[in-house]
Amino acid sequence: MASQTSTPAFCEGIQYFGKPLPGFDQYGKVPAIAEGSHCITDPTDDAAVFQTLLAADALRYLTLQITASKASGHPGGFASSVEAYAALVMLGHKNIPTEVGHHAPGFYSAMFMDRSLEDMGIHTVAQLREGYRERHGLLGHLSGYIPGILAPAGPLGQGQHFAMSAALLHPGKLFPFTVGDGGLGEPYIMSSMMHFHTAFPKVTNFLPVLVWNGYSQEHHSMVSTFADEQMMDYWTGNSFEEVILVDAKDFDDQKQPGPFVDSTIFSFEQRMDFTEAVLVAADEAARSALDGKLTVLIIKQLKGAGVHAQGAKSHNLYAHHTLENEDIVGALQERALSPEAWELVRTNLERAGGGPAAKTAVTEFVLPLEELGQLTLQDFPVGGEAKVPTTAMGALVVQVGQKDPKFIVSNADGNEASGLANINQGLKIIHPTTDPLYFQSPQGQVYEPLSEDACAGLAVGLALMGSRTLWCSYESFAINGLPIWQTVTQAMAELRRPTPSTITLFTAGALEQGRNGWTHQRPEIEAYFAAMMRNGNIFPLFPTDANGIQAAYEWALTTKNKGIVITTSKSPLPIRTTLDQARQALKDGAIVLQETTGTKKVVFAVIGDMSLLPVFEAANQLESQGIGVKIVSVVNPRRLYRPHDVAWDTCSEPDGDFLGEAEFEALFGADALIGVTGGASASLEPVMLRTTAPRRDTFAWKRGETTASPAQLMEFNGISASAIAKRATQLLA
Numbered sequence: 159m160a161s162q163t164s165t166p167a168f169c170e171g172i173q174y175f176g177k178p179l180p181g182f183d184q185y186g187k188v189p190a191i192a193e194g195s196h197c198i199t200d201p202t203d204d205a206a207v208f209q210t211l212l213a214a215d216a217l218r219y220l221t222l223q224i225t226a227s228k229a230s231g232h233p234g235g236f237a238s239s240v241e242a243y244a245a246l247v248m249l250g251h252k253n254i255p256t257e258v259g260h261h262a263p264g265f266y267s268a269m270f271m272d273r274s275l276e277d278m279g280i281h282t283v284a285q286l287r288e289g290y291r292e293r294h295g296l297l298g299h300l301s302g303y304i305p306g307i308l309a310p311a312g313p314l315g316q317g318q319h320f321a322m323s324a325a326l327l328h329p330g331k332l333f334p335f336t337v338g339d340g341g342l343g344e345p346y347i348m349s350s351m352m353h354f355h356t357a358f359p360k361v362t363n364f365l366p367v368l369v370w371n372g373y374s375q376e377h378h379s380m381v382s383t384f385a386d387e388q389m390m391d392y393w394t395g396n397s398f399e400e401v402i403l404v405d406a407k408d409f410d411d412q413k414q415p416g417p418f419v420d421s422t423i424f425s426f427e428q429r430m431d432f433t434e435a436v437l438v439a440a441d442e443a444a445r446s447a448l449d450g451k452l453t454v455l456i457i458k459q460l461k462g463a464g465v466h467a468q469g470a471k472s473h474n475l476y477a478h479h480t481l482e483n484e485d486i487v488g489a490l491q492e493r494a495l496s497p498e499a500w501e502l503v504r505t506n507l508e509r510a511g512g513g514p515a516a517k518t519a520v521t522e523f524v525l526p527l528e529e530l531g532q533l534t535l536q537d538f539p540v541g542g543e544a545k546v547p548t549t550a551m552g553a554l555v556v557q558v559g560q561k562d563p564k565f566i567v568s569n570a571d572g573n574e575a576s577g578l579a580n581i582n583q584g585l586k587i588i589h590p591t592t593d594p595l596y597f598q599s600p601q602g603q604v605y606e607p608l609s610e611d612a613c614a615g616l617a618v619g620l621a622l623m624g625s626r627t628l629w630c631s632y633e634s635f636a637i638n639g640l641p642i643w644q645t646v647t648q649a650m651a652e653l654r655r656p657t658p659s660t661i662t663l664f665t666a667g668a669l670e671q672g673r674n675g676w677t678h679q680r681p682e683i684e685a686y687f688a689a690m691m692r693n694g695n696i697f698p699l700f701p702t703d704a705n706g707i708q709a710a711y712e713w714a715l716t717t718k719n720k721g722i723v724i725t726t727s728k729s730p731l732p733i734r735t736t737l738d739q740a741r742q743a744l745k746d747g748a749i750v751l752q753e754t755t756g757t758k759k760v761v762f763a764v765i766g767d768m769s770l771l772p773v774f775e776a777a778n779q780l781e782s783q784g785i786g787v788k789i790v791s792v793v794n795p796r797r798l799y800r801p802h803d804v805a806w807d808t809c810s811e812p813d814g815d816f817l818g819e820a821e822f823e824a825l826f827g828a829d830a831l832i833g834v835t836g837g838a839s840a841s842l843e844p845v846m847l848r849t850t851a852p853r854r855d856t857f858a859w860k861r862g863e864t865t866a867s868p869a870q871l872m873e874f875n876g877i878s879a880s881a882i883a884k885r886a887t888q889l890l891a
Contacts (some may be wrong), residue, residue, distance in 0.1 A: 168500075170284050172281030180426050181208055182208075185207075191505075195509065196250045217243070221233045221263045224267065232473055233466070234465060238463045250513035260299065269305065269516070273504070276516075305515070309619075319612075332365060346612065362447050362452050390456075401453075404456070406420075407419050436457060516765055524624060525624025535709075541733065542569070547703060549578065550707055559584065564625045566605050567630060568617040569613060569629075569631065570608050573604065578630060578663075611638055633665065650695060651810065651812055657718060659721065673866065682837075685838035691795065692799075695795060698795065699724045699793060699794055711742075719809065720813070735749060735751070746766055747844075756787070762788070765833075765837065798845055835859070837858070838858065
């Protein structure tokens with residue numbers, strides 16, 4: 159072993175050092191990336207190839223050592239892709255998101271080597287080991303908290319959305335993203351890229367890098383049986399013009415069995431040839447993508463190449479995989495570099511891309527946005543003509559799009575059916591076929607794939623990258639887009655920079671979908687958001703009317719790093735609040751719509767607009783009996799929690815406004831309290847937690863059925879005026 163007395167300070171904590179690789183004296187004398195430059199100049203230059211190989215070995219070593227330091231984590235997948243990652247970085251490309259959260263330790267190793275992690279106090283390998291998978295350190299999967307990391311990565315099938323979003327906002331920059339062949343089975347990846355390419359044919363500066371290693375998490379991947387030609391045809395058949403594949407098998411001189419092989423056990427000469435092939439392929443793919451061709455780079459190499467195990471067995475470490483484990487020790491010693499090699503790798507990776515990713519990645523800066531100025535809101539008169547809430551909000555959405563050319567509205571082909579035809583008319587659906595009848599234009603701002611994942615993916619990806627968006631959906635179907643929405647809102651809670659909140663509008667609520675039956679009646683989604691309210695940055699909003707929804711969107715546009723869910727009806731409904739009252743309701747969380755006196759008092763805490771209809775009818779029945787009734791519209795239930803109920807103070811853009819005890823009692827104090835909602839009862843939790851009413855009950859959604867009207871559907875779920883009034887008298891008796 160080499161002496162550690164001359165090792166660079168950042169190497170403190172490295173377990174093993176090795177001898178210089180053959181050719182170090184010839185190819186390692188000076189960094190391949192010259193001072194003042196941001197990339198290598200020739201991918202076929204022997205010194206560049208040699209130093210890319212060193213970078214790959216360094217990243218493999220660190221990935222395995224930091225995971226073994228906690229006997230936890232996932233080294234195998236990144237190990238099979240590391241030549242491609244190192245090649246892209248040596249070529250100057252550092253804006254690299256990933257679809258594979260299990261590659262996190264590899265990405266952390268890269269951020270350490272280019273000095274990005276110094277921004278969070280990690281200067282040495284020892285500190286890297288200490289911080290891995292610890293609170294306030296390096297999370298088990300990628301997040302928005304880590305310097306230099308562009309996007310979170312957890313559930314499979316999400317990475318392409320971040321890369322495409324960044325590519326749309328930053329023409330001329332390349333955004334490669336790694337996707338595993340295990341995750342390739344997710345149906346969303348290809349379909350979302352195809353629709354994006356159809357909508358934005360000139361935006362090709364995102365580059366999928368398929369890590370084809372033959373295995374998923376616990377078994378062979380479903381595409382492990384493909385021949386190289388089949389895999390290339392698969393991508394060509396999905397609109398990709400350039401498919402560039404490097405197969406390690408073509409360079410194997412060790413007679414390894416099977417189609418997937420480990421390049422780290424090749425002879426040194428063949429390792430150099432394989433690394434050069436990857437460098438050349440990465441350079442070609444990058445140029446192709448930046449030149450306007452939809453391109454994919456595929457690296458085919460056995461999972462676990464160069465680490466403690468191969469295949470799916472390399473995917474993650476178990477409790478016995480400590481730094482004393484024989485397999486771990488052997489792999490680390492095999493990959494060990496000399497101190498001089500570590501210094502060379504760090505110099506190259508720091509210089510690549512113009513500096514540490516923490517100083518150069520596009521997500522390290524706030525994206526400049528157009529000033530919206532004062533939006534024009536319509537103050538509909540209380541008690542006047544009934545108005546469609548969605549249409550009222552649509553008029554504001556058009557104003558935003560006309561002032562902000564980056565603004566995108568996404569919808570799964572349902573704006574017109576949701577009372578939002580004015581959005582399509584004002585902003586136009588993005589489509590290669592110009593058709594004024596359907597408001598289509600190649601230069602539109604309304605993104606309409608049929609996949610809710612693709613709708614949500616582009617909208618939240620753009621918001622995470624710093625742009626304004628709106629995701630519109632039927633409440634019934636939005637669940638298919640929520641995984642990536644939740645990923646992004648969680649990342650926003652810890653993001654180190656402000657970014658526009660991700661705003662959604664969910665329409666066509668269950669109560670409006672009687673004729674369609676239970677397939678279109680799924681308000682249980684509201685329980686999802688109710689649970690997320692405790693995160694601290696999630697705000698489900700239930701506007702009372704067309705004025706309320708305008709106020710809700712107006713407020714949402716001013717917020718940062720939040721997930722704001724506006725749920726409303728697409729039917730004409732009474733106007734019950736002024737704009738100023740609606741704004742106050744957002745601030746306080748609720749507003750009194752009607753109050754009468756009587757011998758005893760019942761308070762109705764109502765979530766939703768249409769669900770107010772039977773409540774007002776029930777109030778008339780109760781008032782005729784001399785019972786006092788107060789109807790309170792719960793607009794912003796997050797405001798009605800107690801501060802200690804919510805993790806608001808852990809969020810990067812904290813919102814600690816909660817309604818005080820006296821104010822809460824003034825709203826909800828009564829002899830009996832009844833919560834009413836056409837959706838999930840969980841949304842009423844803040845009220846039920848705090849109420850001092852001695853008797854209480856809840857009317858809420860049970861399940862769907864085919865009916866002729868909203869009233870029939872509410873009655874099927876027990877939400878009728880007679881049932882509500884009867885229960886109120888029982889509670890007061």
